[in-house]
Amino acid sequence: MQKFQYTVSRTRKLTTGLSLSIHPEKGVRVRAPFWVPDLVIRKFVEEKRAWIEKHLSKIKPTPTTATTYLEGEKHLYFGQEYSLNIISSDALRRTEAQIAGENISVSVYSGHAEEKRHDEIKEAILRFYLEVGIGVITEKVNLYSSQLGVEYSQIDIKKVSSIWGSCSPTNRLCFNRKLVMAPHEVVDYVVIHEVCHMVHRNHSSRFWGLVAKFDPKYKEHRRWLHRNHLLLTL
Ligand SMILES: [Zn+2]
Secondary structure (H helix, E strand, O other): OOEEEEEEEEEEEOOOOOOOEEEEOEEEEEEEEOOOOOHHHHHHHHHHHHHHHHHHOOOOOOOOOOOOOOOOOOEEEEEEEEEEEEEOOOOOOOOOEEEOOOEEEEEEEOOOHHHHHHHHHHHHHHHHHHHHHHHHHHHHHHHHHHHHHOOOOOOEEEEEOOOOOEEOOOOOEEEEHHHHOOOHHHHHHHHHHHHHHOOOOOOOOHHHHHHHHHOHHHHHHHHHHHHOOOOOOO
C-alpha cells in the first residue's frame, strides 16, 4: 500500500511550477498547472517521497477528543461503538478487556492507585485490539491468499504505524492495529490490497483489477480510510 495518498489541484496558469504542501488534515497536496501530465506529477511526488515521508511522520493525528478510558466512553470495534464498562475486581489478576453485549468491559484490580488503574485499563484495551487484530486479520489473509493461490511468509500487526498495511518482497505482511476499529469490509479491503501485492508488486491497472475482483467497492473503502484515519485513535 502507498505510504500516503495525495490530491492534485490544477491551476490555470501556464507556469512550469509544481508545488507540494503537507497539511495535518488535508494531507499531501500537489498544485500543478493544467497542462502538466499525470505521469510528470507522479514522478515529481516519487522524487519527493523521502521528504514527504519525513514530514508526514512529524504530523501527529489530532483527534477531536482525547481518549479518556473512563466509564461509559465509546470505543470502536469493527465499526460498531461499545461503551466502556469498568469492573472493579478484588483479585489481583491481569487486567483484561473483552466485548460483552454492547460494552467493552475491563476488569481491573480495585486496589490500584488512580493513575495505575487508568494505565491498566488503557493497556488492556490496546492489548485486546492487538490480540483480536492478529486473529481476525490472519483469518482474512488465509481466506484471500488461498483463493489467489499465494503464500505469505509472516503476518505482523504494528502497534504504531502511519500505514494501514504493507507487503514486503518476501511476502511478509504487516497491518495496523487500528484496523480493529474499522468496519469489516474496510479491513477486508486492506487485506485484499496487500494479498494482491503478492501477485502484482505495484499499483498498476492490473493490480486494481485484481483488487476489484475480490472487492468491487474498493474505491469506497479506500475513501473511508482516507476520511476516517484521524478518527481512529488509540
Ligand atoms: Zn499498495
